[in-house]
Amino acid sequence: MxxxxxxxxxxxxxxxxxxxxxxxxxxxxxxxxxxxxxxxxxxxxxxxxxxxxxxxxxxxxxxxxxxxxxxxxxxxxxxxxxxxxxxxxxxxxxxxxxxxxxxxxxxxxxxxxxxxxxxxxxxxxxxxxxxxxxxxxxxxxxxxxxxxxxxxxxxxxxxxxxxxxxxxxxxxxxxxxxxxxxxxxxxxxxxxxxxxxxxxxxxxxxxxxxxRDAWRFVMSTNLTGSLNIAAKQVMILLVGSLGGEELAGGFRVASQLGQALVQLAQTVSKAIYPELVHAKEEAMLMARRMANIALIGGVLAVLVAIFGGRWGLEIIAGDEFSGFYWAMVILAIAGAVELVGASLESLLVSAGKAHTAFIVRAVPTLLALVLLDTAIDWNGAKGAAFAVLGSSSLAVIGFYVAIINMQQIRITVSPDEPLPETPPETPPKAKQN
Structure with a gap:
């Protein structure tokens, strides 16, 4: 630690x-x-x-x-x-x-x-x-x-x-x-x-x-990384495609300021992954501690975005971008969720469950992209931000559920006490004529 x-x-x-x-x-x-x-x-x-x-x-x-x-x-x-x-x-x-x-x-x-x-x-x-x-x-x-x-x-x-x-x-x-x-x-x-x-x-x-599992690990991590890109860069491209260049520019500014926590989450993930690979016995405890600390940091960052976000937008980008304040706040909440989930995702990957992490990340990300057009029609940049928040929340919940299931499997397969030996099967009795 x-x-x-x-x-x-x-x-x-x-x-x-x-x-x-x-x-x-x-x-x-x-x-x-x-x-x-x-x-x-x-x-x-x-x-x-x-x-x-x-x-x-x-x-x-x-x-x-x-x-x-x-x-x-x-x-x-x-x-x-x-x-x-x-x-x-x-x-x-x-x-x-x-x-x-x-x-x-x-x-x-x-x-x-x-x-x-x-x-x-x-x-x-x-x-x-x-x-x-x-x-x-x-x-x-x-x-x-x-x-x-x-x-x-x-x-x-x-x-x-x-x-x-x-x-x-x-x-x-x-x-x-x-x-x-x-x-x-x-x-x-x-x-x-x-x-x-x-x-x-x-x-x-x-x-x-x-x-033997090398290519499966390669493809799983590649697809997971691709989903992380889709959640951010492809989202901006689709916002531009559906809403025009001005909406894309405003959403980019809101995303860069509001989702600074996502980059912080990636920072935590990059630091903790090598440790989880080397310290397999303490990996679960380490990930749990990091998630608890991240929760506190996420709440504080969201409060900063709520009370100082509008002023920050006007000072940095100018009055022209001030209309994207609420989109920035929503994306800040999504960043806080990702911050909590960073150590959970790294734990899954370090345990050889990169394919599970990919599936858990893929479903909500694809759902957000599919619903993006409807979200933008509903509430513009704020609607797109809600799509990102929903995707992040579902993914982190999925990581938590996957880790709980992984623990249950380990307890079932490797109990504290050895299982009693199974007695040999008794041969069936001969059929009576």
Missing amino acids: KRLWQNIGWLLTGRGFNAVMSLVYLALATRTLGLEGFGYFAIIVALGQAVTGLANFQTWQFVVRWGANGDGPAPATGFAIALDMLSVFVGTIAAAILVWTAPLWLPLPQDLLWLTFGYCVVSLLSIRTTPIGLLRLHFEFKKATAAEAVQPLIRAVGAVLAWQFMPTVTGFILAWAASEVCVAIALWWVAARHEKIDLSHISLRTIPRKH
Whole structure:
């Protein structure tokens, strides 16, 4: 628990720095581009991150899982890099198709399509979950935090340069693309200094040959990660498709401010997962403690959103975005729910139940996406926010139920006292004539 709190402390330090920098570039982007221009910006960023997230495998979990279980970092890293290369190939094809068809379903002007495709490709080439996994495998959260701080710093500097010299959607997208490239280089450099990257181990066969459940774990974690992307980036894309670029821009601002807790939940999940893998006997107790602490933090954050959210929206984004206050509050509540569920989801994945976590997350997420059109027609951005809240609540309830069932199965299969031996069956009596 001491090491866990140290790791969370480093991650929260990085998250705090990211939050401060995000206020800088969010304020510059919203005030410079306005509601419509920021809507285009939000759609392009969401499309790039959605393509990358859907194509990307959660390779950091593979490095931690198999690197810590006797295989060593080299084979696990080689497998992860091979999956990253596959992600870039598949993602580029998907990006080309989505951008080519974008005018049919997204409110994007023709002159921004090539910019959108370029941002998608840069995001794919900047996939960095493998070096993050190497650093977390050795509990080097301090180094990972320092390297990841490059991204918000470059974004903030780039936003200032765009505001000064290129105050357009293109200028801010270039700043975001530069930050993706720089943080990927920083993480690979730090990871390579700590652990030698042996390219001869790049293979899609070595790990699956040793572990029969490897591909099932890969697909389960990939689909779970894809659902997390769908819950955020695809949601923004659909809001833009159904409600227009202005609604997408406002929803993006409300989501970034209100769902800061979701990022905090991801931070807790990233810190606790390696600990749960290494400390299997105390995993349940550790997850329970983190959930209780998260509940307190979530309640406090929701109160801050209720009493200070409107002022924050007006100060950061301007009066034009103040109408999205209630959407931000609802999304803050959804973030608090996700914060409580972060340790529960990590517990399921660390126990080899990634497929269960995926199913529990998939059903409410797909339900929210299906009902999104109705929700927007009912109450605009607030309706979309309620769809997110409902999805998060059902998922966390599902995680809790799955863990309870998992405990009952363990008690049934492994009782405290040995089961009495079953007496041999008595042969049936011969039939009498």
